Amino acid sequence: MRASSFLLLVGATAAAIPCAAPAQARGRQSAAVPATSALLVPDRVWDGVASAPHSGWAVLVTGNKIIAAGPRGQISVPAGATTIDLPGTTLMPGLIDAHSHVLLHPYNESSWNDQVLHESLALRTARAVNHLRATLMAGFTTLRDLGTEGAGYADVGLKEAVNQGIIPGPRMFVVTRAIVATGAYGPAGFASEYANDIPQGGQEASGLEQVAQVVRDQIKHGADWVKIYADYRWGPNGETEPTFTLDELKEAVDIASTSGRPVTMHATTAEGMRRAVLAGVTTIEHGDGGTPEVFKMMADRGICLVPTLAAGDAVMQYNGWRKGVDPDPPSIVA
Missing domain, CATH: 2.30.40 (Urease, subunit C; domain 1)
Known part of the structure; x- marks a missing residue:
């Protein structure tokens, strides 16, 4: 050696x-x-x-x-x-990956829609077993896996299999299905008469009562953390806009905190991040559009940013950007 x-x-x-x-x-x-x-x-x-x-x-x-x-x-x-x-x-020491999705392909390998719509739960779970082993052998001994992306509660079973020594892998903290606002996530773009029948990559909720029910439901199914999408690409022309109201986000955080579970929120816009901060989250994921004012709010409250710097690079590649050949997109340069 x-x-x-x-x-x-x-x-x-x-x-x-x-x-x-x-x-x-x-x-x-x-x-x-x-x-x-x-x-x-x-x-x-x-x-x-x-x-x-x-x-x-x-x-x-x-x-x-x-x-x-x-x-x-x-x-x-x-x-x-x-x-x-x-x-x-x-x-x-062993490394920690604080934002993973072991039930997905690498972002530059396969379409997200294809995985959610065309791959069986058994196939995705089998692939995740390989991902867990490879992650452990790469030196990561802890994963916070932030959503099964249409694979139900498979992350809970994978965590149990690791803990029981059935499969090799890092210790896992899981969120199960993650929580998205009704109509805000995907897969999307299908005929309106079928919109309610398309399997979604997260568990939908709308209004205080549904938000409360969904948070408790994910806890019942084994969530260690609660993950919520505070914004997403659901604007009239696909723009990223806030999804849940501040009151809805506060309701989710209040219930999760009562159970002793922390909350993380996906947020890429300044307004989505601001609402997440005011709701009382523990971490914010991505934060691409954060402003000095929002980052100061986070620092004042001890809220961590998990920037996922490699994710944007990989997503651009499977959207057609040829890294090292084409000019760097503004989001990569920034």
């Missing part, structure tokens, strides 16, 4: 989603089987705090928890622990 190689503490980190998240067990361990310990001894350890890796450090892992990390001579190693030498490597 080359000196430039990196190893990540797959399955051993106790990382939490930034900006707080509900507690969730990574796996199941029988009380009758004592946890074993291993001392990992690489060339270097990067702890995610210092700007450079530490030479001469080691990491002690017991069961699925990191017990100690520091200079090898200062770590108290329990009797019977296994020492694993990792020459030529740098050891670092």
Whole structure:
């Protein structure tokens, strides 16, 4: 193994989603089987705090928890622990992806409409199993998966399969179907007489009563977080406009918070972001059209932005932009 190689503490980190998240067990361990310990001894350890890796450090892992990390001579190693030498490597904590969709193709690989309308739930779930394994092997030990995009509650089952050791994958925080305003999401563009029969990529709601019912329904089905689309491309000419009223968003946040669950909102316009902030969300996704005023509101309230910088690049590619050949679109340059 080359000196430039990196190893990540797959399955051993106790990382939490930034900006707080509900507690969730990574796996199941029988009380009758004592946890074993291993001392990992690489060339270097990067702890995610210092700007450079530490030479001469080691990491002690017991069961699925990191017990100690520091200079090898200062770590108290329990009797019977296994020492694993990792020459030529740098050891670092597992990574966190705070915005994923494991039940989708990569954005530059397949049409979103085709996936929602033409691919079976079984096919999408089988592909997601591969995505989870690949994500774990890439060093990501925690995922916040923000919507099944028409695949129902499959994310809950995938999370349970990982937790039970049936399939390999990162620990997951899931939102199930996500919540969209009636008529605001997709697939769209079909004959009006069939509009109500087209499967949607999110769970629709309209008005305070329906918003409350849908939030509670997703919690019932296993949501760890609640995700809401505060704006989307539903203007008269496809412009991105706010979807839910501020009162509707507040209703959703109030109910989710009562249950102990945080709320995240998709918002790409300044007004959608402003409403999300005033509603009391924990994180805002994307934020492409954010203004200094909106970002200050977020900072004052401790609301995190998850910018998803790679998503816009990938979407432009499957919409026809040839990266490295065509001029960069304004949204990419910005």
